[in-house]
Amino acid sequence: MNLTKTRVLAASYFKLPVQASYSVTINEKEMVLFKLTNGEVYAVENRSPHPKGGVLAGGLVSGQYVYCPLYDWKISLADGKVQAPDVGEVRTFEVIVEDDEVYIVV
Numbered sequence: 375m376n377l378t379k380t381r382v383l384a385a386s387y388f389k390l391p392v393q394a395s396y397s398v399t400i401n402e403k404e405m406v407l408f409k410l411t412n413g414e415v416y417a418v419e420n421r422s423p424h425p426k427g428g429v430l431a432g433g434l435v436s437g438q439y440v441y442c443p444l445y446d447w448k449i450s451l452a453d454g455k456v457q458a459p460d461v462g463e464v465r466t467f468e469v470i471v472e473d474d475e476v477y478i479v480v
Contacts, residue, residue: 392409406430408435416469
């Protein structure tokens with residue numbers, strides 16, 4: 375089993391839209407980047423944890439949360455956990471910002 379993690383260039387920091395999504399595919403995994411108003415960048419898998427699925431790229435961002443556009447579930451961008459009363463979780467990815475480059479650790 376290979377546990378080596380690699381950072382992959384995902385985007386230009388200054389080209390990321392604020393409070394909107396930026397979708398990327400790395401190693402056949404769909405992810406979505408969110409740049410918050412405070413400048414922090416988060417990456418999560420681009421799927422709703424709802425049993426019927428859906429994508430998060432169209433979600434509304436508020437603070438450190440994204441709202442699933444189909445089911446209105448509130449999901450933490452920091453840890454991927456769905457907020458009560460709903461339950462579930464999405465995978466989060468480490469983000470590194472260096473100069474003008476945004477990397478995702480996979």
